[in-house]
Amino acid sequence: MSDARNTDHKSGRVRSHIERLIDDGLQPHDKLPTERQFADELGVSRMTVRHALNALEEERRVYRVHGSGTFVAEPTIDKTIRLTSFTEDMIERGMKPSTRVVDVGTEFAGAAVGSKLSLSPAAEIARIRRVRLADGAPVCLETVHLDASRVHGLLDRELTGSLYDLLASRYGTVVSRAEQRIGATVLEPADAELLDVAAFSAALVVERRTIDQHQRPVEFTRSLYRADRYSFLIDIER
Amino acid sequence: MSDARNTDHKSGRVRSHIERLIDDGLQPHDKLPTERQFADELGVSRMTVRHALNALEEERRVYRVHGSGTFVAEPTIDKTIRLTSFTEDMIERGMKPSTRVVDVGTEFAGAAVGSKLSLSPAAEIARIRRVRLADGAPVCLETVHLDASRVHGLLDRELTGSLYDLLASRYGTVVSRAEQRIGATVLEPADAELLDVAAFSAALVVERRTIDQHQRPVEFTRSLYRADRYSFLIDIER
């Protein structure tokens, strides 16, 4: 919970201090000391305390009532969908992930993919098709599209590992968020064969547009998940 | 975009000013004036400018690069999944929702539904099957299961409106969160007919367990969505 990096800044130390208070015996809806008390006690200015409390409020660890005080929030069961790679996802589900590359190549973006990646339809893109397996059985067939000009030499590399790791370590591209569309379809015979199921079986279609730290689109990926082996769990707050 | 309430505070005015700048001709990744320039120009302190920029950064209208400047972000389609009813959902998508009740009745919970609602398998449950339509065309076939002892008389009521509203106004049950599983399937002929599509068409299966303000399960609903007319949009943060 408490991060060592917190000690880099005063507001981080204040934050850790408050987190410790909450973890050590305080109950939800208990009142925290006032901002001015924290400031005096920790020898920092009130603005710094507010900075730390803002962060904690953002994460729903505390809530504030104007004129009244700051209180410990109810613990949230924070299972909101997260941005994880297939590899991380499978390990979390207790299965052993592996990957088989089906084919790779370059092609013109075209209208659909081009618009998703903010590129001209005539731009060159790198395309990677991979089957992702869990415990040796196919789960997912994914087709990744990347701006070829930003990933020189990528297609000659080993592509069975995490693409996100490769993008970060080799091309300095850090993934920050993604927009995802989840739909359903029935599998074409060719795709069904790659996934080792009967033709026209049900599948989840996931189209994912990944965005980097500068809000630029990184990749557009279309994945087909076997419906009998995969589903999404989502926790939603009102 | 620009809100009238913004004028209540200086930071709101600063914020509006910057938003206007962005909307009037600035392109993504264009550089904004520096924080100190804004402060001078608008006659406010730099902290106030930073406050406004923090809010805009939070909403991903701008991004900052330490030592370099503040820049206009790429426009984002911000459709985070929320806990909405079908009715709200369709209105937001610009369509007119309606409902047709297929059948209602009571039955024993059974093992599967009972465990989802934390009830004995022998408990009596109310079951409602409804077809939900958008602009007059079927989109979703839902089967709702409720603890019969908590919703006396519900099945005799008008069931074409929002079930959440009915639960709140008549039974004091306020929905606070939900756990949802999203999968895919092909439609049985009987279900396909109710949804007005060919048998064995693709559909999304959504199983939703709704929890009230006291953390008690309220309903368990299984919905089948026509894949050609519905998909989920999700925004994910790393």
Place this chain on the structure above:
DNA sequence: TGCGTGGAGAGGTATAGCCCAATTAAGCGA
């Protein structure tokens, strides 16, 4: 007993100024 009103105390907004850290470009030297 009941009500309402003021004051203390809480968070919210804003100021002016200090130093730090990252970036960038200009200038200098090999």
Place this chain on the structure above:
DNA sequence: TCGCTTAATTGGGCTATACCTCTCCACGCA
């Protein structure tokens, strides 16, 4: 010409202070 150093610029963090609005309770009046 290339590469390194340096200085200016920009955002990041923090301080100390001031004044605002909202809440809530105690006190006093009817």
